[in-house]
Amino acid sequence: MTNITFYHWKPPPPGWMKFNVASVVLEDEAGCGGVLRDDKGVACGFFSGRIEARGTKMEEIIASKTTVDMSIGSSLKVDVPLIIELCSIVASEWLKNRSYRLWLLRKFFGDIDYGIKQLAQFQIAVIHRQSNGMEDAF
Helix, strand or coil, rough: CCCCCCCCCCCCCCCCCCEEEEEEEEEEEEEEEEEEEECCCHHHHHHHEEEECCCCCCCHHHHHHHHHHHHHCCCCCCCEEEEEECCCCHHHHHHCCCHHHHHHHHHHHHHHHHHHHHCCCCEEEEHHHHHHHHHHHC
């Protein structure tokens, strides 16, 4: 008998927004995408596109920066708490812990930190890749 595990997206707590981001690298091409949803699961925004980064989990870091920039620059109020869900533990640790960050990218991470400070509340979560179905489609 085969055990099959099903993963599905879970909404954020009431009053929060959740941005799920995903990235993919195929040979010499890289891309990322994200979907912003409210606590009812309604998609409120999305992005997708090619990026220059390849490897070292930078794809999800770039997607996270895009997410923060979109949240601050959108018509949404910055006082709405935000969760960013990633599939990469490494990228998550880079965002949470400054001592893990690559020195060459200090300016890039500084921009992310500045954006995060403008949000009322902010969390980073790591989820299983298969829970990010819509983001993977981008």
